[in-house]
Every structure is written in C-alpha cells, then in structure tokens.
Amino acid sequence: MKKFCLYIVLIVFILPLSFVSCKKKIESDPVKIPASINTLEVAFDSTQISTFFQKYPKLKTYQNDVENLYRKHNFHYIWFDKDGLNEFSGILYNKVNNLSSEGIETEIPYKTKFDTIYYNPGKNKKASVDTELLSSSLYFFYSNKVYEGIDKQKTIDLEWFLPRKKQTYVHFLDSLLINPSLINKEEKGVLKQYYLLRDVLQKYQKIEKKGNWSTIELDPAIKSFKPGDSATTIAQIRKYLFLTDAISSDSKSIVYDSDLEAGILNFKKSSGSPVNNIILPQHIKYMNVPITERIKTIMVNMERCRWISNDITKSKELIVVNIPAYELTFFRDGKPEVKSKVVVGKTVNKTVIFSAPMKYIVFRPYWNIPTSILKKEILPGIEKNPNYLAQHNMEWNKNSVRQKPGPTNSLGLVKFLFPNSNDIYLHDTPSKSLFNRDSRAFSHGCIRVARPRDLATAIMKNDPKWDAEKINAKMDSGDEYWYTLKEKIPVYIGYFTVWVDTEGLVHFYDDVYKRDEKLAALLFENREDLKTAE
Structure with a gap:
C-alpha cells in the first residue's frame, strides 16, 4: 500500500514537471528565419x-x-x-x-x-x-x-x-x-500593363512640371491641314507630337512637312483615328485635352491594373474585350492571334465587366428574344403589324419568340457562349456598317464581333476535324449546330480608358460609360486639380 501511495505521489509531481518542460521546449523553438536576413536576435513582448x-x-x-x-x-x-x-x-x-x-x-x-x-x-x-x-x-x-x-x-x-x-x-x-x-x-503578380502605364505617367508628370503643354489654337474657318500647308497651328501641333513621342524632334517649323506627316500617322494609330495624313479639328480637340486630365486617366487605369493578377496572361488561350476601345483580342501563348472591332452595350444597356470560361460555339443560332425586348419591341410590333414575325424571320416558341437561323438573324451566323448570369455572349451581326463608326455602343449588352469567322477559325485551329472550309459551310447553310470546346477559354471583359500596346504606343479612349470619375473620386484625396464632381 505504501509503495502504491509513493507511486501516486511521484506521478502527481513528475507529470506536471514534464508538461512544463514540454511547454518550455515548444515556446523556445523559434520559427526558422531565412539565414540571409540580417536581423537582431532579440524578441519583443507580443502584447x-x-x-x-x-x-x-x-x-x-x-x-x-x-x-x-x-x-x-x-x-x-x-x-x-x-x-x-x-x-x-x-x-x-x-x-x-x-x-x-x-x-x-x-x-x-x-x-x-x-x-x-x-x-x-x-x-x-x-x-x-x-x-x-x-x-x-x-x-x-x-x-x-x-x-x-x-x-x-x-x-x-x-x-x-x-x-x-x-x-x-x-x-x-x-x-x-x-x-x-x-x-x-515588376513583382507580386501585378498586371504588366501597370508598369507600362507607370512609365507614361512619369513622363507626363515631367511635362506637367515643366508647364510646356499648351493649347493648340485653330482658326474656326480652317477645316483641315494637309502636307504642304503652313500655319502657326502647325508648329503647335508639331510641339504636341514631340512631347508625346510621336516624332523624335521639334524643328518648330510652321510647314506641314514629311516629319510632321510621320508624326501624324503615329498619332492617329494610337488615337484610334483612320490612319491618313489629314489633320481635322477633331484631332486637334483630342490633342487639347489638358495634361491634368491625361494624368488622372492614367492613374485611374493603373488602379484597375492593381485588381487583376498577371496570372491571367499565363493562360494558353485567352479572349480579352476592352469596352472603351471597342476591341476584342484572342491570345494564344501570350501573343495576339486575332484582333477585331466590336460593338458593345448602349449606356442604358451597359456591357458588364466580368469574366467566364467560353464553352461553346453555336453556328447558325436561333435568337431567343429576351423578355425585356419581347415586351418593349416585339409585342408592340405585332400589335401594329400582324405580319411582324414573318417579316423578321421570327416564330413563336412556346410562350416566347425566337428568330430563325440565317443571315438576317440578329446574332448573325455564329455566337460564342461563356455561360453567365448576365446573359452576355459574343456574336456575329448582320449590321456590319456599325463597325465603321468611331463610337460603337449600340447593343443591348452583348458583344458583336466584326471578325467572327476568323475568331471561330482561330479557336478551332487545333481540332483536326475542323478547318476554315468546314466552318464556313456550317455558318452559311444548315440548321443550328453546337460545337463544344475541348478546352475552355477564359473570357475577360474589362474597362480601360488608356492602354499601352505592344509597340509602346499610348491609346486614350472615350470613357463611354463615365466610370472614370466615380473611381477618381475614391482615389484622389489630396490633389484638388484631379478631383472632379461625378
């Protein structure tokens, strides 16, 4: 009995000591710090x-x-x-x-x-x-x-x-x-575009600091300038082109010479204007945007770059739509393979900024009329004209209306589906003339593509069962046909009002949905000249 009591006493005393010992060992085991970090071997109280x-x-x-x-x-x-x-x-x-x-x-x-x-x-x-x-x-x-x-x-x-x-x-x-x-x-996975914009920002900040960005004056009676013309305005345009790197030197000449012509072609290429050597008042209006506004636009778009991981560019295939640029780009292995003009949603039917994986291509699609369009446009049309559906190649489909496949179908001859709650997709259109407009916000929210055949061909390029001839055949005849992509393709619909392209040209775009001001109001706390009312 005495031995048993002694055993209990030993357990009572030794066990707590062993826990204390273990606790001390746990607390004294430091987290391993990389050996090359030269820090003090001193700790402070965590409280x-x-x-x-x-x-x-x-x-x-x-x-x-x-x-x-x-x-x-x-x-x-x-x-x-x-x-x-x-x-x-x-x-x-x-x-x-x-x-x-x-x-x-x-x-x-x-x-x-x-x-x-x-x-x-x-x-x-x-x-x-x-x-x-x-x-x-x-x-x-x-x-x-x-x-x-x-x-x-x-x-x-x-x-x-x-x-x-x-x-x-x-x-x-x-x-x-x-x-x-x-x-x-360029660390931490920030979109590479961020650093390109940062370089442009710093250049514009230097110009602003020097105060040599001045307004170009234009006689209202002058409708255009062409090579050989001379005017004080020409010298002012030359200075602008020099400051923005469209030409390499400023001769200060008032004559529209070959150097200025080369600069104008560079300017038009970056500003999205038809590339020719004629200078119109609208081009001078673009040049006269105050440098403070340009700086604000760059800063706003640098902020948008912070939100996107550079990992998206690692996708083997990728489709990007930039709403203000009215442009779609299909990338393969990081290189642009197809570029196409697009039409986006009207300001009352804004195209949503989101992403989703593309899964299907539908040739000669039906257009299932959305309920909103059915109520606002189709039903009133039927009420006024009993032959409305036949004249528009439409038919009743249960309790709704759809437009039959064919060249007059509002979706054109092909659509590209990336299922999403916004019910937005890419598609062809019979209204080709809209792609010739500078401003192309005309749709109900979906994105119309100017080069749908080229896009379909590029996407299906690695499928040995399909070629351009077969794709054209499916688009030009037959019934609706669904093609399932072997690999889903990420589609990113973004909103950038300035972009630096692969050649280093800076493109400024109109803020079609007036989104820059709302973001600027959140960003600029100290600079009154960069704050603008919404």
Whole structure:
C-alpha cells in the first residue's frame, strides 16, 4: 500500500514537471528565419502590438498583417540590425514619399513621425518597438496602395465583377529584406500593363512640371491641314507630337512637312483615328485635352491594373474585350492571334465587366428574344403589324419568340457562349456598317464581333476535324449546330480608358460609360486639380 501511495505521489509531481518542460521546449523553438536576413536576435513582448495600434489608430487596418508577420518571425525585430535601421527601411520610406509616381495621391498616416525617424537614421541605432512596428505598418500601407488598390467591396460597387487577385505580402517582405532592389522590379503578380502605364505617367508628370503643354489654337474657318500647308497651328501641333513621342524632334517649323506627316500617322494609330495624313479639328480637340486630365486617366487605369493578377496572361488561350476601345483580342501563348472591332452595350444597356470560361460555339443560332425586348419591341410590333414575325424571320416558341437561323438573324451566323448570369455572349451581326463608326455602343449588352469567322477559325485551329472550309459551310447553310470546346477559354471583359500596346504606343479612349470619375473620386484625396464632381 505504501509503495502504491509513493507511486501516486511521484506521478502527481513528475507529470506536471514534464508538461512544463514540454511547454518550455515548444515556446523556445523559434520559427526558422531565412539565414540571409540580417536581423537582431532579440524578441519583443507580443502584447506590445495591441498597445501600438491603440496609440496609432490610423494604422489599425494593418494590425492583422503585422501580427501575422511577427508571429512568423517569433516576434524578433526585423527592421534593425547591429548598425541600427536596415537598408530596406530607408528604401521603403523613399518609395512611400514618391507614391505619386505610382499613380497614387493619398495622405501618409503619421507622416511627421516617419519623417522624424528617417530623416535622422543615425539616431535610431537602438531597436525601438515603436519604430519597428511603424516600419512594418508603413510596409503594409505601401503594399496595399501600390499592389492591391481599393478594397473588393468598393470595386463591386463600381460594377467591376472581374475576379480580384488574392495575394499575401507577409512572405514577400522576407525577399525584400534579403534583396531590397526587388521593390524596383515588376513583382507580386501585378498586371504588366501597370508598369507600362507607370512609365507614361512619369513622363507626363515631367511635362506637367515643366508647364510646356499648351493649347493648340485653330482658326474656326480652317477645316483641315494637309502636307504642304503652313500655319502657326502647325508648329503647335508639331510641339504636341514631340512631347508625346510621336516624332523624335521639334524643328518648330510652321510647314506641314514629311516629319510632321510621320508624326501624324503615329498619332492617329494610337488615337484610334483612320490612319491618313489629314489633320481635322477633331484631332486637334483630342490633342487639347489638358495634361491634368491625361494624368488622372492614367492613374485611374493603373488602379484597375492593381485588381487583376498577371496570372491571367499565363493562360494558353485567352479572349480579352476592352469596352472603351471597342476591341476584342484572342491570345494564344501570350501573343495576339486575332484582333477585331466590336460593338458593345448602349449606356442604358451597359456591357458588364466580368469574366467566364467560353464553352461553346453555336453556328447558325436561333435568337431567343429576351423578355425585356419581347415586351418593349416585339409585342408592340405585332400589335401594329400582324405580319411582324414573318417579316423578321421570327416564330413563336412556346410562350416566347425566337428568330430563325440565317443571315438576317440578329446574332448573325455564329455566337460564342461563356455561360453567365448576365446573359452576355459574343456574336456575329448582320449590321456590319456599325463597325465603321468611331463610337460603337449600340447593343443591348452583348458583344458583336466584326471578325467572327476568323475568331471561330482561330479557336478551332487545333481540332483536326475542323478547318476554315468546314466552318464556313456550317455558318452559311444548315440548321443550328453546337460545337463544344475541348478546352475552355477564359473570357475577360474589362474597362480601360488608356492602354499601352505592344509597340509602346499610348491609346486614350472615350470613357463611354463615365466610370472614370466615380473611381477618381475614391482615389484622389489630396490633389484638388484631379478631383472632379461625378
């Protein structure tokens, strides 16, 4: 009995000691930090993080990220080394102070505090919890503004339904601490277009700073300029073309010479005008858009780029529609294979900004009349004209109406389906003349394609059972025929009012749905000249 009691006593005393020992071992096992990160082998009290954000409430939005960061690093200082604040902290501070070059105009929280720290780095030799956590918060502030942009709910409120990229910036910081120069590279999966626009922005900002973007004056009596003409206006146009890189030098000549002609052809190519050497008042009106407006447009579209992951460009096949450009591009292996003009929705029937995978191509399709069109257009037409359906090649289909296949069908001879709740798809059209218009917002929301045969041929290119001849045969005769794609193709319908193409030309497009102003109102907090009423 005595032995049994002794055994119990031993268990009571030894077992808790073993748990304490295990707990100490668990707590003392540090999270592995990459060996090449030169940090202090010193930890701070984790409860100080909560205290810090009470002291700096404007940074509280980054508290979860900061906590995750230090949990990963076992609450070690990461912004200090044996010499004080590390190299990357200074680089980050300079980046934050130059956010305008990244297309961002916003208030930097506690800027005076940051200035005090980084203007006097020599006074920060000793590790400080406040300075440490301020630096981490500054990093997440920068990452949020430059890489992520405004939050998802706000983009949904702006009717932007393309999927937002999902990124974490906790692990990326390790790479930056090892190699600070990475912050200057095209990192973190931001759409490459962002960096192209950033270069244009910085060029336009320099022009704005010099103040040499002036209004081109035009005599109302002059209807056009052609090679050989001379006028003061010609010299002003030449200056504009030089500033925008359409020509390489400015001779200041008032004569419309061959150099100016080459510049005009470049200008028209980028502005979407018919490419010829005639200068019309509408071209000068385009040139006279204030540089402040151009800068605002670039910044707004850089923000849109932040929302899209560069991963989409890794798709083997991809279809992109840019609504303001009225253009569709089919990419294969990252290269444009088909480009086509498109017609998009009217302002009262806006084409939705979203993405979905294409699954089917339908040759000689029926057009099932949407309920809204049936009520507003078809039924009133039938009431006025009993032969309305026959005259429009339509028929009753149960309780609805559909248009029969054929060249007069409103969907044309082929449609491309990517099933979605918006009931939007790509299709041919018998109304070919609309593609000759500069502004092409005429549809009920779907997207009409100028080159549907070429698009179908390109999509079906790798199917040995199909060729251009068979595709043409299916489009030009027979009944409705459904083709199922062997591999789904992502379709992205986006909205960019400025774009830099593969040749480096900058294209500005009309804001057809007036979406830029709403986004600009969210972005520009400090620059009154960039704020505009909705």
